[in-house]
Amino acid sequence: MMSIDSIAVPGAPAPGTAPPGTAVEATGVTKRFGATTALADAGITIAAGSTHALVGRNGAGKSTLVSILTGLHRPDTGTVRFDGEPAPALADRDAWRRRVACVYQRSTIIPTLTVAENLFLNRQAGRGPIGWARLRRRAGALLDDYGVAVDPGALAGELNVEQRQLVEIARALSLGSRFIILDEPTARLDATAIDRLFTRMRALAASGVTLLFISHHLHEVYEVCDTVTVLRDARWILTRPVTEVGHAALVEAMTGEAVGLTEWPSRPPVTSQTSVALRTTGLRLADAYTDVDLEVRAGEIVGVTGSGSSGKVSLAETLSGLRRPDGGEIRVGAQPVRLGSVPAALAAGIGFVPQDRHREGLVPLLSVEENATLPIAGRFGPAGAIVPKRRTTVAEEMIARYDIKTSSPYAPVNSLSGGNAQKVVLARALSTDPRVLVLIGPTAGVDVRSKESLLGAVRAAADGGTAVLLVSDELDDLRACDRVLVMFHGRISAELGRDWEDAEVVAAVEGVAADRIGAAEAVAAERIGATQESATDGVGAPEGAGQ
Numbered sequence: 001m002m003s004i005d006s007i008a009v010p011g012a013p014a015p016g017t018a019p020p021g022t023a024v025e026a027t028g029v030t031k032r033f034g035a036t037t038a039l040a041d042a043g044i045t046i047a048a049g050s051t052h053a054l055v056g057r058n059g060a061g062k063s064t065l066v067s068i069l070t071g072l073h074r075p076d077t078g079t080v081r082f083d084g085e086p087a088p089a090l091a092d093r094d095a096w097r098r099r100v101a102c103v104y105q106r107s108t109i110i111p112t113l114t115v116a117e118n119l120f121l122n123r124q125a126g127r128g129p130i131g132w133a134r135l136r137r138r139a140g141a142l143l144d145d146y147g148v149a150v151d152p153g154a155l156a157g158e159l160n161v162e163q164r165q166l167v168e169i170a171r172a173l174s175l176g177s178r179f180i181i182l183d184e185p186t187a188r189l190d191a192t193a194i195d196r197l198f199t200r201m202r203a204l205a206a207s208g209v210t211l212l213f214i215s216h217h218l219h220e221v222y223e224v225c226d227t228v229t230v231l232r233d234a235r236w237i238l239t240r241p242v243t244e245v246g247h248a249a250l251v252e253a254m255t256g257e258a259v260g261l262t263e264w265p266s267r268p269p270v271t272s273q274t275s276v277a278l279r280t281t282g283l284r285l286a287d288a289y290t291d292v293d294l295e296v297r298a299g300e301i302v303g304v305t306g307s308g309s310s311g312k313v314s315l316a317e318t319l320s321g322l323r324r325p326d327g328g329e330i331r332v333g334a335q336p337v338r339l340g341s342v343p344a345a346l347a348a349g350i351g352f353v354p355q356d357r358h359r360e361g362l363v364p365l366l367s368v369e370e371n372a373t374l375p376i377a378g379r380f381g382p383a384g385a386i387v388p389k390r391r392t393t394v395a396e397e398m399i400a401r402y403d404i405k406t407s408s409p410y411a412p413v414n415s416l417s418g419g420n421a422q423k424v425v426l427a428r429a430l431s432t433d434p435r436v437l438v439l440i441g442p443t444a445g446v447d448v449r450s451k452e453s454l455l456g457a458v459r460a461a462a463d464g465g466t467a468v469l470l471v472s473d474e475l476d477d478l479r480a481c482d483r484v485l486v487m488f489h490g491r492i493s494a495e496l497g498r499d500w501e502d503a504e505v506v507a508a509v510e511g512v513a514a515d516r517i518g519a520a521e522a523v524a525a526e527r528i529g530a531t532q533e534s535a536t537d538g539v540g541a542p543e544g545a546g547q
């Protein structure tokens with residue numbers, strides 16, 4: 001098998017010209033997928049022991065570059081070198097594993113195996129039959145070495161996101177890899193877990209491990225990285241020390257425009273004269289939430305936030321019919337909604353954006369067009385027959401309105417970048433003009449500019465009379481709301497009107513008085529805790545699967 005380094009690259013910078021101390025160098029990388037050019041003569045040079053951020057808008061080419069740096073894809077042209085040496089042949093997976101590891105947002109750990117089995121997957125555990133007790137002991141010692149407090153005998157599927165990431169990092173280090181890619185590692189961690197991750201990242205960097213960190217939260221880039229590379233439209237734009245690129249300049253490099261981010265104009269207040277579109281009374285679900293009474297009026301946007309175990313995700317999933325509560329009532333307008341049934345919730349006029357687009361959101365093999373128009377397919381022709389042209393016209397409008405980057409409406413939805421797939425989920429939820437819209441983390445994985453357009457679409461739906469319940473940990477999302485409910489240990493514990501301070505939200509989420517929250521926590525507020533999976537509130541928890 002030919003090494004990818006041996007592919008000639010006309011016009012690309014000569015490989016091997018990186019300064020000494022370069023751990024990773026990709027140059028002149030071009031990668032096409034059919035009609036889409038995912039990377040065009042792009043590259044990255046990462047100094048050994050540095051923590052290097054890779055940022056860019058959705059579809060800019062970040063994941064494609066990662067797949068080339070990890071040997072999962074062969075570039076059409078270009079070279080990759082590790083420590084000045086050509087990358088191994090693509091088929092030599094063991095050689096790649098010794099050089100680089102990637103902790104993906106979606107786990108590469110096998111849930112039905114134990115932690116120990118996962119750790120020793122793909123490597124010799126010694127000669128002769130596998131000794132389970134020995135395997136477990138070796139795994140325990142390995143986890144101890146890397147300071148990971150996880151039971152080696154636990155089933156990997158029972159780990160939460162943080163534990164799973166730590167096991168993946170320990171596995172990478174134990175295989176000899178000194179270069180670790182973290183692909184949006186903070187997206188599903190809560191604030192305290194993010195702090196622990198950053199502490200660990202600093203320690204790894206201090207011990208000489210090189211890290212590539214991908215995030216759509218730019219403040220994290222400033223907090224934990226020393227260097228940043230920006231990709232835009234498949235091209236390399238800049239690589240600089242983070243101290244030399246201000247926030248506005250970074251956004252400009254990512255978007256290609258010097259326009260600042262939007263301040264939301266205030267919305268006319270919803271009065272008690274406006275009809276109540278969504279009402280819950282005495283809603284309760286064991287181990288998740290209890291006594292939830294809430295009202296959302298037509299045209300109102302209500303945010304719901306809280307820590308990973310607050311019950312907020314379970315509540316939203318109950319409203320969408322994914323979970324059946326133990327008691328209580330949900331009404332849309334005056335009508336009670338049959339509980340625990342997705343079709344009943346849809347029929348009652350509840351649109352839903354789930355937390356896990358891979359599991360509950362999209363049909364991977366169907367096209368962008370089919371996914372986006374699924375709930376309104378009946379509108380494209382008489383008696384359920386679909387007139388393809390009408391469907392395509394509607395899909396093209398959605399692609400333009402939500403700025404979905406796709407080669408065509410007919411492209412399979414799983415060819416889209418993560419953030420663009422998220423836009424399809426939202427477009428579909430809004431396609432039915434729902435009376436009530438329930439969203440969980442709608443801007444997760446979405447870039448700064450697209451975040452604005454998605455929240456703009458939600459606000460436009462509310463302006464048209466839709467009642468919105470927006471469950472999120474992102475202050476940017478909550479700022480787009482008219483009021484914010486905070487959940488704590490399964491109950492609504494606080495309500496914040498329009499003019500809240502970041503620290504107030506953090507305090508309420510943590511269940512302490514606002515004046516006890518200092519400036520440091522206010523900074524942490526920017527990421528007050530994504531949905532760390534827990535037995536009570538995680539979509540990833542066993543009971544979270546859509547029943």
Ligand SMILES: Nc1ncnc2c1ncn2[C@@H]1O[C@H](COP(=O)(O)OP(=O)(O)OP(=O)(O)O)[C@@H](O)[C@H]1O
Pocket residue numbers: 033034036037038056057058059060061062063064065405406414415416417418419420445447
């Ligand atoms: N397997 C594939 N088939 C077809 N197109 C693809 C494939 N993988 C990626 N692409 C396209 O390549 C482009 C770059 O995608 P990539 O996933 O690298 O973006 P990204 O910067 O990681 O985006 P995000 O922030 O949304 O994750 C996108 O237009 C995407 O649709």
